[in-house]
Amino acid sequence: MAGAGSGIDRFRAFLRDRSLRVTEVRERVALAVLQRHGHFDVDEVVAELRRGGTRASRATVYRALPLLEQAGLIAATTGQRERQRYERALDRRHHDHLVCTRCKRVVEFEYPAFEILQHKVAEMYGFLLTSHTHQLFGLCPACRRREGASRVRHR
Amino acid sequence: MAGAGSGIDRFRAFLRDRSLRVTEVRERVALAVLQRHGHFDVDEVVAELRRGGTRASRATVYRALPLLEQAGLIAATTGQRERQRYERALDRRHHDHLVCTRCKRVVEFEYPAFEILQHKVAEMYGFLLTSHTHQLFGLCPACRRREGASRVRHR
DNA sequence: TCCGCTATTGAGAAATAGTCTCAATAAAAA
DNA sequence: TTTTTATTGAGACTATTTCTCAATAGCGGA
Numbered sequence: 001m002a003g004a005g006s007g008i009d010r011f012r013a014f015l016r017d018r019s020l021r022v023t024e025v026r027e028r029v030a031l032a033v034l035q036r037h038g039h040f041d042v043d044e045v046v047a048e049l050r051r052g053g054t055r056a057s058r059a060t061v062y063r064a065l066p067l068l069e070q071a072g073l074i075a076a077t078t079g080q081r082e083r084q085r086y087e088r089a090l091d092r093r094h095h096d097h098l099v100c101t102r103c104k105r106v107v108e109f110e111y112p113a114f115e116i117l118q119h120k121v122a123e124m125y126g127f128l129l130t131s132h133t134h135q136l137f138g139l140c141p142a143c144r145r146r147e148g149a150s151r152v153r154h155r
Numbered sequence: 156m157a158g159a160g161s162g163i164d165r166f167r168a169f170l171r172d173r174s175l176r177v178t179e180v181r182e183r184v185a186l187a188v189l190q191r192h193g194h195f196d197v198d199e200v201v202a203e204l205r206r207g208g209t210r211a212s213r214a215t216v217y218r219a220l221p222l223l224e225q226a227g228l229i230a231a232t233t234g235q236r237e238r239q240r241y242e243r244a245l246d247r248r249h250h251d252h253l254v255c256t257r258c259k260r261v262v263e264f265e266y267p268a269f270e271i272l273q274h275k276v277a278e279m280y281g282f283l284l285t286s287h288t289h290q291l292f293g294l295c296p297a298c299r300r301r302e303g304a305s306r307v308r309h310r
Numbered sequence: 311t312c313c314g315c316t317a318t319t320g321a322g323a324a325a326t327a328g329t330c331t332c333a334a335t336a337a338a339a340a
Numbered sequence: 341t342t343t344t345t346a347t348t349g350a351g352a353c354t355a356t357t358t359c360t361c362a363a364t365a366g367c368g369g370a
Contacts, residue, residue, distance in 0.1 A: 021317060021366050042357090057320040062357065078235045080288055081328085083356060098282055109276050114269070118291055121264050126296035127253055133235055133290045136273055141281035176337050176346060197328090212349045217328065236357090238327060317366075324359070335348070340341100 007034045007073050007090045014071035028054045029064040033074055039087045039106065077106075078133050100140035102147075107140070162189045162228050162245045169226035183209045184219040188229055194242045194261065232261075233288045255295035257302075262295070 011030045015022050032048045033040070040048075042061050049056050065086060068074045075089035077097060095110040114134065122129040139147060166185045170177050187203045188195070195203075197216050204211050220241060223229045230244035232252060250265040269289065277284040294302060 019317095023318065023366070025319070055320095059321075059358080060319055063318085078288075080233045080235070081239070084236070098277065098280055100282070101285060107280050107282075109280065111272065111276055113272055117266065117268055117272075121266055122253065122291055122293055125253055125262050125264065126299070127255070127262075127291070127293040128299050129291060129293040130256060131292045133233075133288050133292075135288045136277055136282070136284060137286045137288075138277055138282040138284040144281070144283050174338095174346095178337070178347065180348070210349095214329080214350080215348055218347085311370100313368100313370080315366105315368090317364100319364070320362100322360090324357105326355100326357080328354085328356105330353070331351090333349100335346100337346075338344085340343070 010090070011068065011071050011073055015067070020067070025054070025056050025060055026064050026067070028052075028056065029061055030068060030073060033065075033068060033086065034088065034090065036088060039077055039085045041083050041085045078135075080135075096134040096136070098136045098138070100143055101137050102139055102143040105140050165245070166223065166226050166228055170222070175222070180209070180211050180215055181219050181222070183207075183211065184216055185223060185228060188220075188223060188241065189243065189245065191243060194232055194240045196238050196240045233290075235290070251289040251291070253291045253293070255298055256292050257294055257298040260295050260297075 008027060008030055011026070012022050015026070028049055029045060032045055032052070036044075036048070042058060042065065045061050045065070046056060046058055049061075065074065065084075069076055069086065069089075073088070073090045074086045075094075077085045077087055079085055093110055094115065095108045096114065098107040098109055099105070100107075118132055119129060163182060163185055166181070167177050170181070183204055184200060187200055187207070191199075191203070197213060197220065200216050200220070201211060201213055204216075220229065220239075224231055224241070224244075228243070228245045229241045230249075232240045232242050234240055248265055249270065250263045251269065253262040253264055254260070255262075273287055274284060
């Protein structure tokens with residue numbers, strides 16, 4: 001697995017490129033997220049930093065994550081209404097998510113045909129594609145089995 | 156264009172079917188959304204109703220829209236982080252959206268291959284698919300031309 | 311290395327969006 | 341018509357994210 005080194009370098013280059021400052025906190029955040037394996041949200045990053053002795057404010061992390069996203073180190077896994085989550089993107093191939101609406105389990109799938117079609121559609125309409133959201137919701141195998149007493153929610 | 160009549164009937168059937176009550180306000184909301192052409196959000200529905208002399212509270216509309224969605228009269232167009240929007244679904248074919256990140260213009264596209272692949276993926280993982288989000292973001296033709304002074308946003 | 315300019319940070323306030331509470335009301339069942 | 345119970349309305353409340361502004365710290369130049 002590629003270390004965090006190259007990621008940090010890339011981030012630094014990204015910042016310099018836009019005349020943004022390479023700060024202590026930004027680097028710490030970058031290091032923290034590059035070490036994560038699964039998905040994470042803002043507060044998990046703050047906690048991670050604190051554990052490592054760095055006290056960064058939530059506001060700052062909120063400001064840093066979009067930069068890391070633009071730099072390509074992480075990708076936003078945009079839950080639709082819940083809080084924003086991210087995952088490592090550096091050295092990973094693009095993939096989308098299949099989410100179980102009952103147990104919240106997330107399965108990643110890689111299916112290049114989607115990206116090909118997306119670009120095709122964008123081209124048809126003259127759009128320059130920059131990103132997309134694509135999530136499939138349903139019941140995972142385990143929850144399908146458990147399913148049956150499908151209650152109508154009230155309120 | 157199919158009138159709102161059949162939509163209302165379908166909604167009534169949906170409500171009775173789940174022992175929910177067919178109320179004045181729910182019907183008014185249903186009529187209001189079936190008349191809309193483009194995309195809309197909660198407050199636009201409230202305003203629309205008010206214009207027609209019906210004073211419905213936001214909470215009630217917030218409660219009614221998911222019902223209308225489940226009944227198949229409308230579809231949620233899940234903006235990623237902005238407020239929830241909807242659009243008419245009754246008598247319309249499924250489609251996804253291409254959104255210009257600069258001017259916010261939304262273009263609908265219908266491309267059945269996506270749904271076919273989505274079901275294929277779900278099947279591969281044993282999921283029972285219930286819904287999905289799929290939006291493409293980029294620059295529309297007009298904004299691409301205007302593009303050039305690509306400012307770095309601050310803060 | 312020091313200086314000065316200005317971006318960044320931190321902490322809390324504010325904004326935004328949506329949900330919840332509970333008494334009053336109105337459907338539906340009896 | 342009466343009874344039962346879901347629904348409504350208004351505002352309180354929650355959750356998440358953005359903003360404000362004074363203090364701090366990068367970075368470029370001397």
